[in-house]
Amino acid sequence: MNFHQFFLILRARRWILFATLLLTVGATMIVSMLLPKTYKASASVLMNYKGVDPVTGLAMPGQLMPGYMATQIDIISSKNVALRVVDRMKLAESPAVIAQYNEATKGEGTVRDWLADLLLQKVEVQPSRESSVVNISFSGSDPQFVAAVANSFAEEYQRATIQLKADPMKKATGYFNDQTKQLRDNLEAAQSRLSKYQQDHGIVSVDNRLDVETQRLNDLSAQLVAAQSQAMEATSRQRSAQGNADAPDVANNPIVQNLKMSLATAESRLAEIGQRLGRNHPQYLSARAEADRLRTELTTATRSTSASVGNNASILVQREGALRQALAEQKTKVLELNRTRDEMNVLQKDVESALRAFDVTSQRLAQTRIEGQADQSDVAILNPAVAPLRPSGPKVMLNTILALFMGTLLGVGFSMLAEMIDRRVRSDGDLSDLLQIPVLGDISWKAPARKRLSPFNIFTPRKLRLN
Template identity: 65%
Template sequence: MNLSQFLLILGARKKVIFFTLLTTVLAALALSMLMPKTYKATTSMLLNYKGVDPLTGMPMPGQLLPGYMATQIDIASSKRVALQVVDQLKLASSPAVIAQFNESTDGRGTVRDWLADLLLRKLEIVPARESSVVDINFKGSDPQFVAAVANAFAEEYQKVSVQLKVDPIKKASTYFDEQTKLLRDNVEVAQSRLSKYQQEHGIVSVDNRLDVESNRLNDLSAQLVGAQGQSMEAQSRQRMAAGSSGESPDVASNGLIQNLKLNLGSAEAKLSDVAQRLGQNHPQYLSAKTEVEKLRRDLDEQIRIASRSVGNNAQILQQREAAIREAMQAQKAKVLELNRTRDEMGVLAKDVESAQRAFDAASQRFSQTKIEGQAEQSDIAVLNPAVPPIDADSPKVVRNVLLSVFLGVFLGVGLAFVLELLNRRVRSDSDLRDALNIPVFGVLETAPTRSGRGKLQALLPRRLRLN
């Protein structure tokens, strides 16, 4: 089928197309006039979401940002919000609504759930394409009611979003409160252990006391070294004094012994002189001899006394060395005990510090979560509240008529082709050629019909057109 055949069919079936179009338009117009009017109220919400918590200032993970808008739309269109809208508007307490509910569901379920489902069917959440604005649309037959429901959905959506953010924080705050009490008890127990340990060992300040005892140990070590040197020197002097008294420097340096030696030398010189002049039985000789012997005995006695003095001095130095060594051993044991005490006390002090740090961290987190749980701030704001609409949203008569025109033309053309297929006519030479499969030699063209002339005159040939 070519274009000329298509146009010939449309021209021949123009009445069918016209009546189909007229019927479709009239039906659409009648339906539009008979349909009940539906009003739509819109509340615009602004989601001030910047990816940062308004209270703590902590940035949110980047992977949560793309799904934020979809999540908020799901929350706004959730049944929880719808149930709160039903409670806010007190729709479930109306006797007419209860009667309609019993008629529709035979008393199965609850009125609140039934109303929430009805509201959600007429609710539409439309997000903006390139902004953070979300429109909450609600349709109904009453302008005042649809505006109230749209605003109620916006308000309850804000409350639910705050509750969804605050409820987990309140639970966390309760948990941190319990942990804070437990950690406080741990700090008190650790501190009591440290205090009891200090009281049992009489410790006021371990570090200062350890420094004093360490200095004392160092002093005793130095004294021991000095005492050991003095003892060794005294033992050498003792051995020299016990071996050969005349060679002992301690004996030789004794003033009394030196005087006795001088007196003994003088007496021996006098005895030698008397012996040369007098006989051994002479009184002067005997007197000089007696004096020499007495001086010699005195010298020997003083030498023995000096030797004993050197030995006594050596014994005293040895005892002093032993005493210093014993004191140093005791001081060393005391310092070691203080070191052990300091280590044990350091462990207890670290326990106190660890418990204190854990308590401080838990207290800080508890304070933060407590503040967050009490902060009912929402990042959602109402941009444009819904107002009762003046014009109905549907039915739209002009739009329906225009659509019926296109539909009527389409249906008319389709009906014309169906009728043409059911009753095929020869409307051109190409139709005759196609139908009979024979060549066409000519076509008789008729004149157009004038007013007042019959059809027979119109069918008279005027001229012959040869192929």
């Protein structure tokens, strides 16, 4: 079927097309006029993308996620928000609503759920393109009621966002509160172990005491080195002074030197007297006795000096041994202090770790407690809904235009259906397609105009034209 044949069919079945079109348009207009008027109110809410939490000061990358706006739309159109709206407007307390609920559901379910489902069927959430504004619309027959419902959805959504953010923080606050108590107990236990260890070992400050004992150890080491040098020197002098009157310690002794000078004088005097007097002379005997006495005293002084050098060496050796023993005891004490300090450092580290964990948990507890008590929302009501002055539906003009379009389609469809039921030859193309033979010519016939019946034109022949 080509366009020419299609046009011929529509022209032949034009009464079906026009009748269907008029019937469709007329029915649409009548129904549109009879339908109750519908009002639509819209409230606009703004999603604040601040990027920083006003309570904690932390960045909020979750708002930058692609699914954030879709999530907020799902929250607005959720049953939780709808139930909040029902409770806020006290719709479930109306006797008329309860009667309608009983009639519609036969008492199955709850009136709150039934009302929430009805509200969600008429609410429409539409985000603005490339914007953070979301429009919440509600349709109904009462302009005041639809405005109140739209505003209730916006306000309850705002409260729901606060609750959705605060409830997890409240649960986290309880968890951090328990952790804080446990960490406080751990800190007190670690501090008690450290204090008990200090009391048991009598430690006030390990570092200061260790510094003093280390300084004493260094002093003892220096004294031992000096004592060893002195003992070695004294031992050498002792060996040199034993049986040797010419030893430096013996020769340099003032008593020995005086006795040597006195002995030399006495011997000189004895020699002089011996030249003048005989050996039995009283003066000679007296001079010889004096010389013998001085010689005996010199021998005694030399021995005494040698003994004193030996005693000094013994004293220095004993001092060296005492210093060595004191140094060994000081080393043991320093090592013990080092071990004590290491053990105390371990306990101190435990205290510091427990304190650090307690501080971090306390800070987190304070932060979550503040977040759980915060009533600030990221949603702001931009434009509250107002009662519409004009109805949004039914739209008679739009319905009429759609009826014209649909009526035309139905008329064309019915015309084609009638043609399929009663197929007729409309052109030479139909004839050639039907008989599968070429058309040699066609007869153009036009019915004459109807005239009144008269005896003159009863037998008037009709005009035929052969092409």
